[in-house]
Amino acid sequence: MNRLTLRSIRSYAFIVLILGAALGLVPVAFAEEAAAPPTPESNAEAVATVQNHANYLWTLIAACMVFLMQAGFALVETGLTRAKNAVNICMKNLMDFSAGSLSFFLVGFGLMFGVSSTGWFGTSGFLLSDFAVEQDPWVYVFWMFQVVFAATAATIVSGAMAERTKFTSYLMYTVFLTAIVYPIFGSWAWGGLYKGGGWLEGLGFIDFAGSTVVHSVGGWAALAGALVIGPRLGRYGKDGRPRAMPGHNLVFATLGVFLLWFGWFGFNAGSTTTADTSIALIAVNTNLAAAAGAVAAMVTAWMYLKKPDGTMALNGALAGLVGITAGCANVTPGSSVIIGLVAGVIVVFSVLFFDRIHIDDPVGAISVHGVNGAWGTLAAGLFNAEGVTLGIIGVQLLGILAAFVWTFTTMWVFFKLIAVTVGLRVSAEEEVEGLDSHEHGNDAYAPDTFRTLAGDAGAGA
């Protein structure tokens, strides 16, 4: 090895000095002519550029927050169902997002935000064809934000149809919803956010972040699915009384709700798709409604069912969030609290109601998203800070009705078709033993003790 002599140090130092001088001249070589003095026009342009970049940044970050809600859904749904179906729920959630992203890319986005001559659906922008090299890539970030919303609507249904739905049939559903049903209604209410223009938004329909567009659409699809597929085996006794099927991990359910709550700040505040001060009110409204919903649901369950059922409180927080989603930008914080409180009460009675009519919804998706999506949409009109008119309420009600008729009808027909062709439900044996082993050949919690022991037999004690 060479010794570090004084001579060698001097040589190294000399080389470094020469290199440094050479590199220091590089910026000089590339420097433009001395920059022109700033003008009001160039300043305005510079500011606009920064604002534009900020819009991109905020929208993309918000999109990532909403993406994380998928983890929230996975945790809530597995937590509130039984362990033998955990892998199946996780796979359905994974595919809601994955297959959903692809459908929305291929077909959905164009139907929802493409140029719309009729006001009923878009006809351009499929496969992100709106992107042009010489222009700002805004379509990319807008698509990112919209795809996570579409996937949110899709994944609502997996909870209501949990523990008894055939995986292949569910995949077909998720493609159908994200490609056709969700985007078409979405185009009525939100098409104008991009290149389209819908008849509903033209009437002044208020649904800032999607109480109806996302949550009611998901909720009514869930209702159609739960209705067509029927309750889980053993869920309602011969005497008609509901038999409890408790979830297997309420810690998961809680973590899931926290993740959803977090993501909702992106869901609501991100819907500005602009980095400006309006996000502040939206965030406050979002938080207050969630908190009020959780408290109200807990108190309602406590009074009505004698105990503060944790799962009801969790549903309450989500109900509050769904409830504020439509009006988060046009109501006051005080109104948000009321909206959340009402949502929390509604969700408890809604869950009990659907049970009474024997519609089995393991996670309360129909009540949280469908029913409270409708409440939130109405509330956006009732609590409109700039004034309430019968006209405004009327349009809100019209939107609620349109969403229900469109979504429930198309999805009911779709699920019925699947049921009579390839089959919607797993066999009784599969349902009893759990979907994980039959549909996936996996165990969620790796009870492989006995298998490992057998495998170790050759290893020597």
Next chain:
Amino acid sequence: MKKVECIVRPHLLDAVKTALQDVGIVGMSVSEVKGFGRQKGHTETYRGSEYKVEFLPKVKIEVAVSEVVRIRTGERGEGAL
């Protein structure tokens, strides 16, 4: 040698273990089981529906002994077989 099985409520495990060790027993196996004895189960509610919890968590302690001696842990309900 005789095998003694002892099924107790979980919070008594430590007392039983100590009592066994005090009489000179060095080894034991412990497993989690469910069951009911004189205590009945109870009724829980989940989202508005009632369900009975009949099988309560218990702990089974198994030891091999040369002769069986009654021991007390000082707690009621210690049912050594």
